[in-house]
Amino acid sequence: MRDTDLPTKTTSGRNEVANRQLRLKPQQRVLLIAIRGEQTLGEIRQQFRVLGDVDTVVRDLIAAGLIVADRSSLADNQTVAESMAESVPDATAVDHGGVYAVIGARQFMNETVLAVLGLRAFLFTLKVERCHTQQDALDLLPEYHRVLAKAKGAQFAEAMVRNVEKLLAEK
Numbered sequence: 001m002r003d004t005d006l007p008t009k010t011t012s013g014r015n016e017v018a019n020r021q022l023r024l025k026p027q028q029r030v031l032l033i034a035i036r037g038e039q040t041l042g043e044i045r046q047q048f049r050v051l052g053d054v055d056t057v058v059r060d061l062i063a064a065g066l067i068v069a070d071r072s073s074l075a076d077n078q079t080v081a082e083s084m085a086e087s088v089p090d091a092t093a094v095d096h097g098g099v100y101a102v103i104g105a106r107q108f109m110n111e112t113v114l115a116v117l118g119l120r121a122f123l124f125t126l127k128v129e130r131c132h133t134q135q136d137a138l139d140l141l142p143e144y145h146r147v148l149a150k151a152k153g154a155q156f157a158e159a160m161v162r163n164v165e166k167l168l169a170e171k
Contacts, residue, residue: 105164116148
């Protein structure tokens with residue numbers, strides 16, 4: 001895997017984020033949610049280095065068919081996904097007030113805090129579960145930053161907050 005590879009979720013990966021059918025480890029779920037085809041593997045390694053061996057997690061996700069990292073696999077996956085999309089309606093096509101964005105952001109916040117803090121994350125995850133609107137999630141970001149910064153440093157916390165903001169901005 002090269003630093004310039006651009007990991008992207010497969011159809012199976014998108015289904016796993018939505019349905020939680022596999023028993024992924026917290027680090028695997030965090031990376032799966034974070035991978036949106038916007039960051040190179042090098043950027044992902046840098047951003048998530050505090051979670052441990054990112055390459056192993058990426059290899060596990062590739063082996064499970066949840067992401068692809070090289071350009072040829074990406075092209076093959078996009079062709080399959082495009083043909084499937086013609087026959088399957090897009091569940092996110094009608095997003096009432098950013099509901100899917102809030103769900104994705106909540107999942108990401110829960111998974112990152114759980115991966116970093118383990119059982120100590122319980123009280124914070126209760127707060128995350130009470131986020132029902134984009135504004136609720138945005139209001140929780142300062143505490144999310146504080147919790148992550150205390151455990152893993154300000155740089156990691158800022159990167160994770162940026163990820164949540166991107167998730168909330170998606171339609």
